[in-house]
Amino acid sequence: MKNVLNNTKKGILMVAMLATVMGFANEIDGRDLRITALTINNVKEGNLLSIKDINGSTLYTEIIEQSGSYTKGFDLTELPDGSYFFELDKDITIKTIPFNVKSNIAVFDKDKETIIFKPFVQKHNDLVYITKLAPELEPLKINVYGLYSSGASELLFTETIKGKENIERVLKLERGNYKIVFNSNDKTYTKYINN
Incomplete structure (x- = not known):
């Protein structure tokens, strides 16, 4: 008799929990x-x-x-x-x-x-290594600007590389501060170099 009452209580509790869960499910926005x-x-x-x-x-x-x-x-x-x-x-x-x-x-x-793929820039001493994967042979435009303490800048080098899947360039930069601006895939990327 005691087991019947316990099982009945468990059954009622399960039905109550199921009804509560179903109630929440119906209220989902x-x-x-x-x-x-x-x-x-x-x-x-x-x-x-x-x-x-x-x-x-x-x-x-x-x-x-x-x-x-x-x-x-x-x-x-x-x-x-x-x-x-x-x-x-x-x-x-x-x-x-x-x-x-x-x-x-x-x-x-x-x-x-x-x-x-974005251009990747790595500096080693006075050399700057530029690499870019271009699987669609998309062009890469490189502009190198010299930055001066007065706040002025000067375009020192420009190049557009076309028709290459693996673009690689090495630039030798003298002592100074530089800004390298890349244009490819309708996007612009900027890298600052302090030499």
Whole structure:
């Protein structure tokens, strides 16, 4: 008899818990169903994640706080109809993840994801080594400016390298301060060198 009462109490408790859970499930706001989870593997602390529109205007920016795997929910359906992309700016690459919003529905286009390789600069004594991977043979424009204590700058060297998949340059710089500006893939990158 004692076991029957215990089992009955457990059964009533289970039914009460199930009813409570079902009650919460019915109260889920419709907006929660529109959240898109973005997961990106192999991120590093300090990487920059942005959402941009097709014109390149930045709508959202976040600095990644932890290395490893990044996951976050975004309600992309609140954006006006149009084309957008996530941009993950890493040390030597920029990954773009395009998506479209139409009638409050966000759709990703995996086939149009791209990776752009940024120029890599390394200084050793008075030599500056510049490398860039250009799988689409995209050109790289290099401008080297001398920076002076008066605040003035002077263009000392300019070159556009075209038609190469592996771009490599070595520049010899005298003592001084320099700004190297790179243009490639419709983006500008700047590196300062103190020699």
